[in-house]
Amino acid sequence: MAGSRNEESYLRALGRAFAGAVIFAFPLLMTMEMWELGFTMNRLRLGLFVLLSLPLLVALSYYSGFQRTRCRRDDVMDALTAFAVGFLASTVLLLMFGVIELSMPVSEIVGKIALQTVPASIGAMLARRQLGEEGHPDEQRRKEATYAGELFLMGVGAVFVGFNVAPTEEMVLISYRMSVWHVAALALLSIGAMHAFVYTLGFEGQESMGDGSPGGTFLRFTLVGYAIALLVSLYLLWTFERTVGLSPMELASTVVVLGFPGALGAATARLIV
Amino acid sequence: MSAAEQTARSRDQDRNRDRRGSAGDRGEDHGDQAPPKPPKLAYAGAAIGALLFALCVGLLGYEGLSPTEGKPAIELRVLDVTKTGSSWLARIEARNDGDATGAGVMVEGTLMSGGSELEKAQAEFDYVPSGSSRRGGLFFSRDPAGFELRLRVLGYVEP
Numbered sequence: 001m002a003g004s005r006n007e008e009s010y011l012r013a014l015g016r017a018f019a020g021a022v023i024f025a026f027p028l029l030m031t032m033e034m035w036e037l038g039f040t041m042n043r044l045r046l047g048l049f050v051l052l053s054l055p056l057l058v059a060l061s062y063y064s065g066f067q068r069t070r071c072r073r074d075d076v077m078d079a080l081t082a083f084a085v086g087f088l089a090s091t092v093l094l095l096m097f098g099v100i101e102l103s104m105p106v107s108e109i110v111g112k113i114a115l116q117t118v119p120a121s122i123g124a125m126l127a128r129r130q131l132g133e134e135g136h137p138d139e140q141r142r143k144e145a146t147y148a149g150e151l152f153l154m155g156v157g158a159v160f161v162g163f164n165v166a167p168t169e170e171m172v173l174i175s176y177r178m179s180v181w182h183v184a185a186l187a188l189l190s191i192g193a194m195h196a197f198v199y200t201l202g203f204e205g206q207e208s209m210g211d212g213s214p215g216g217t218f219l220r221f222t223l224v225g226y227a228i229a230l231l232v233s234l235y236l237l238w239t240f241e242r243t244v245g246l247s248p249m250e251l252a253s254t255v256v257v258l259g260f261p262g263a264l265g266a267a268t269a270r271l272i273v
Numbered sequence: 274m275s276a277a278e279q280t281a282r283s284r285d286q287d288r289n290r291d292r293r294g295s296a297g298d299r300g301e302d303h304g305d306q307a308p309p310k311p312p313k314l315a316y317a318g319a320a321i322g323a324l325l326f327a328l329c330v331g332l333l334g335y336e337g338l339s340p341t342e343g344k345p346a347i348e349l350r351v352l353d354v355t356k357t358g359s360s361w362l363a364r365i366e367a368r369n370d371g372d373a374t375g376a377g378v379m380v381e382g383t384l385m386s387g388g389s390e391l392e393k394a395q396a397e398f399d400y401v402p403s404g405s406s407r408r409g410g411l412f413f414s415r416d417p418a419g420f421e422l423r424l425r426v427l428g429y430v431e432p
Binding site for chain 2: 011051
């Protein structure tokens with residue numbers, strides 16, 4: 001009896017995970033650059049990207065998984081399940097869009113699916129938070145998040161939002177249009193917007209850190225958060241091979257361009273992750 | 274879900290929260306209270322995930338580590354020729370048997386009569402991935418069947 005209700009709630013969580021995967025991943029599933037990257041990307045960078053997604057999912061499961069978890073082993077199990085959900089959702093949609101066909105070589109098919117699986121499985125993992133369930137039990141964990149945990153969630157927010165535009169050609173094209181002054185202004189705007197979000201949303205960790213002063217928040221969350229957003233941007237650009245052949249100045253401005261959505265994602269991590 | 278179930282559930286959650294709060298632990302509790310033990314299905318789901326994860330990382334890693342500092346090797350062939358409207362369409366296939374993907378692959382077809390060129394047609398493939406084939410077509414104002422159709426790849430760029 002208890003077992004069947006248990007399974008029922010598991011299946012419901014699984015359904016929610018599929019919905020989350022599709023909702024987060026469909027803009028990327030419908031992005032041409034993502035299909036092309038699936039077979040043009042450096043295999044090791046793609047492999048590393050997929051590899052890193054698992055620890056990210058495990059940590060995310062702890063803070064806001066699609067199911068309640070009891071221990072580390074459960075978090076790993078949920079992370080693997082989210083990966084399976086992301087993989088299957090991506091496969092079905094890519095097949096439906098005619099992006100993958102059975103006549104294509106295995107390498108091309110796996111590359112295209114693997115790349116989409118990363119955002120789709122993050123979406124699956126966040127389904128519970130995104131698609132709303134009353135009284136999320138992991139709420140407590142987020143409230144108790146340490147400073148490091150807080151920064152991790154900011155990083156996930158930066159990935160979550162930045163990923164949507166990172167693979168597009170526009171990142172580099174926008175940076176070509178910008179002068180040094182544009183870049184500096186955008187960086188300042190990013191920091192300003194970030195601080196406004198961080199300050200008004202109120203990071204839970206603040207009070208417990210015993211430093212609620214605006215200056216402390218600015219240093220501890222806004223500036224460090226912006227640095228995280230920039231690092232995430234640099235990593236995403238490197239992964240998608242957008243850094244090849246760029247001069248240091250061009251690279252810096254591209255990182256700042258992608259850092260803008262990344263910073264907004266990091267600052268609003270509380271809302272989305 | 275019935276109302277009774279719902280209250281039972283939220284009570285469960287409250288109890289959980291209290292336990293967590295008082296113990297000050299970080300969810301490492303293995304107690305027999307909720308959240309319940311994962312059902313058998315959950316193990317199946319996780320096992321499938323582990324398999325797919327190993328497949329992706331393994332395959333990408335294997336490919337990445339095998340030496341393929343290669344070049345694209347693109348061959349063209351004519352699939353068929355049909356009359357479409359006022360012109361003739363020669364459908365072609367570009368096949369890349371090389372180790373690298375070619376981007377912006379320009380191809381050209383020339384209709385030859387004896388030693389002289391009658392007309393040329395060009396097409397560009399966005400990508401011809403390694404090990405893949407892509408299809409396209411060339412339009413001519415004369416029937417290619419009556420002449421010699423020469424196909425050649427003009428060039429590509431690295432993606």
